[in-house]
Amino acid sequence: MWTFVHKMGSPPWFYRFATIVIRWLLPTVLLALLAGSVWGLLYAPPDFRQGNSYRIIYIHVPAAVVALAGYYVMAIAGLVSLVWKIKMADTAMRAVAPVGAALTFVALVTGAIWGKPTWGAWWVWDARITSMLILFFLYLGVMALFEAYDDKAAAAKACAVLSLVGTVNIPIIYKSVDWWYSLHQPASIKFTGESAIDASMLYPLLLMIGAFYGLFALLVLLNMKAELLGTHRQSAWLRSELR
Amino acid sequence: MYFESAAAVWHMEGHGPYVWAAYGITALVIILMLVMPLLRSRQMSRAIHTEERRRDLAQGRTSEEGQHAPEA
Amino acid sequence: MPPELGLFLRFQVQRHLSAALRRPGDIFNPLVFFLMVVTLFPLGLGPDPEVLADFAPGIVWVVALLSSLTVSSRLFQADYEDGTLEQLALAPHPLALAAMSEVLSHWLLSGVVLALASPVFAAMLNMPVQAIPTLMLSLVLGTLCLSLTGAIGAALTVGLRRGGVLLSLLTIPLTVPVLIFGVGAVREAALGYDPSGWLALLGALAAGGLVLAPLAAAAGLRISLEL
């Protein structure tokens, strides 16, 4: 186990590892996304209350779930980089932020589109929507901080501190937004009950959630590879790797 | 297949524009996120190659000779 | 032979306060600013007293948050620019302690003063009288949380040019719970209920922040010094 962690920390080893994983992951993920979408769009039955608009769920929920998990991945990478000073963790953290932000963006936009036929409004200040928006802000903060530093090593350290602070705060934020919503006696808008979902609707959803996790990993690895090419352009291992 | 015709798929009983817009935007974002690092990687490795060639030329070597660079 | 930690903290706070007292404007200006921004809301929202009273807790708290952000963006700026920060980083005392003294002085000069002046704002916005003690207490606790959060952001951005908006970007999401708890407490009190639950939450945030935020700020300051 430790040797594996150790190896992951070495850029040449990681570069080769990522190249191999990407070779397998890319077709798998694309295929799964395609299959899940076709299944969800064409074969799953419509929801008895929302009709066909519910088909958005097959991208909305996976994006939301993975975006949330992504923040923890980023924070763990930050912790590793601060405590064990492993350079690859810096790179990982740098790579997660834009992917997480993009997925959060997808969740928000698909949610907004879904909201129009369902609630008649593009945006409602529901507790969960609001906390997703705040998660989006947290990602944007990390990205903006990274941009603002010229020295990328220092930037990674700063982002690590920020994402750790954010992680401590996320549960509090979620809880507080829930309380905020109940404090104001919410309007009659409610999500559809989650337990009511039928198996014929659930399986494509599970497939899509899996596919989005794969997509997340793929995008992070691609970003990390690009980052390695930039930061290690002087090193001999990279030059021999590229021939 | 739940729908009878391609037109029905498109229309989705009035919800078509919403559903397709959502999937379209998502596809766009995914493609962008895939293409950006790939483009960056390609740009980088091309830059490294030209730099390498320039240096090899400056040292009066052919690029074949430089192939056995020692591991760092 | 370095002095004791408590003495260090005391001298630090003393230094800040004496510099601030040399310019009393530094204390009064934020209050006047606050007052002006609070008056902007009736102008923007319409002067109906019923409506204002209903939303007074929200207005006061949003303005408190924004003004705290504005001020704390420059928390470590002067120390960074004149080299004091370097010296603090090299000192035998933990840097977190220096950061904490900075936060405490800032809070005494802004948050506590604001809380003391808040009954005036409450009156301007027709807030019921029974909510005023809660308003003051929640502001005392809440502004401490805001200053602590602001300190983390300020530490991470102090070495950067144009840190201004960036700081708000980093800290606003983190301050959402403070806003919610603060508004919750004042609203509950205005409706005649017991606000102690919300106040306890604010207190817990402040206590946790007092322990963790100086550590995070110190880590941020060390990174900024590397630039």
Add this chain to the structure above:
Amino acid sequence: MPPELGLFLRFQVQRHLSAALRRPGDIFNPLVFFLMVVTLFPLGLGPDPEVLADFAPGIVWVVALLSSLTVSSRLFQADYEDGTLEQLALAPHPLALAAMSEVLSHWLLSGVVLALASPVFAAMLNMPVQAIPTLMLSLVLGTLCLSLTGAIGAALTVGLRRGGVLLSLLTIPLTVPVLIFGVGAVREAALGYDPSGWLALLGALAAGGLVLAPLAAAAGLRISLEL
């Protein structure tokens, strides 16, 4: 032999923009900041869409005012601190022209960008769609007025430490008409009436400001340089 005035203005604006484009964050960050601050209001005032729609013009305008103030407080700061301002004051061109170029670049990078993004905020606050063109136009004109006013305050406070809050003190009272006209226009449009009267007022303010504010700012800058 100094270049023509127009060329001077162009180069000045070009210099600012190229420094900003080196850091795209300088353009995006204020937008995100704005989005965040707009989010704070539902959190403070409650999520009721009716209420939010009612308050939307006021909220957007108060936020525009505050964010414009925050940013413009540092309008001349960098030029003062690195000595560029001395050079501008000694230049054969009128200093007012340099001040104007500073204001225009700032406005292009903040106000205009903000106006372009405002439909998103309108949607988030449930503002009626027919009010959106008015919102955008009023923001374009209004932020120019705000930048101009901010420039006068920034010029007067640039030599002072901790100018931030002082600046707001000086400029907030001057910006009240902008707020009232802006909110008036958007409100009128949201109710389906013709907002052109309010917009004309805003336009008049902007035109007058464009002539007078650079002169006042230049005078302020000369005073600040004597410190």
Add this chain to the structure above:
Amino acid sequence: MTPALRQGSLLTLADVSLERGARRLLQGVTLEVGSAELWQLVGSNGSGKTSLLRAIAGLARLGVRGAIGRSDSFLYQGHLPGLKPLLTCRENLRWHGSGRVYTEMQRIDEALAAVGLAGYEDSVVMQLSAGQQRRVGLARLWLSDAALWLLDEPFTAIDLKGTALLESRLQAHCSAGGSVVFTSHQPTAMDGLQVLDLNQYAA
């Protein structure tokens, strides 16, 4: 050209006195700088060198008494270099606070090379060392066509080679008929250097 300027000279100070805060600094400073002259202002710390230079440039007017006449074609370079930290060396030189715009990139690159910054043309100024930043500011002297140069401590943070370079530039300017008034604490050995000791005018 200010009215108090005597014919044929670039700078005339007639019985100038300075006040800062409530304190009298200098009294009765009289100086005439013709063309092709090189003046060093010396004086102990706080004697008023910076204040006098700023008064000459016209940046300070409060507390300045007496007649100051100065050629309109002048360049003032104070303690602060007036560089934008986010712009590159080239961009910084391209545009100068005095409103001058140098469009020939070649002259800019030559000036940068002259101060030993060849290769740094596209480096962002923020990332240069203290002395390198000063050198970017001094590169403006290679681009200037003003007759009178007013320089406040131009040798600060410059290494020995740079000092020699700058000295030769100042002398070249004088040979071309221009004049320089500068402050410096270090004794310098330039041909035809004249020294004005401000301590003798202390009030």
Add this chain to the structure above:
Amino acid sequence: MTPALRQGSLLTLADVSLERGARRLLQGVTLEVGSAELWQLVGSNGSGKTSLLRAIAGLARLGVRGAIGRSDSFLYQGHLPGLKPLLTCRENLRWHGSGRVYTEMQRIDEALAAVGLAGYEDSVVMQLSAGQQRRVGLARLWLSDAALWLLDEPFTAIDLKGTALLESRLQAHCSAGGSVVFTSHQPTAMDGLQVLDLNQYAA
């Protein structure tokens, strides 16, 4: 005391190399400073003097490789004096960023007098001249009891009398068994001065 410090010495650098941004600055710097030694770091602008001093003080760690051992009892004074513009000279010296608090007002006044600022004790630092502000910062050397002093360009903006004063203070520190490592572009004539030229380690 950092582990890499050899017995009896105040500072040891063993094969230190520095990187800034992506550029290698210095390589293989080796230095041993015992007690009562006076070292001047020289090198052309941008050679890495400031970066090396910051690495020694422990302010910069990114990009620093090799073993740096340094006595715990040290004082670092960089380009920036660490003075609060709104406080008076006395108040500024009373409290020092390093956490030291000097409560005997008499010693503070003596230090101020030593740097030629008698009479300015209660002046606000903001209103002093460039050199006077530097002198307030240097007054800390008269109050310090650290063994190793690390000074970045301490002679900047100081007039000739001040330079002599500072030189004698540095020598007194060495006579008392302390050591000084400082950077300066001007050649100085102090007894027992050793010079380390960083240009020779340029990478």
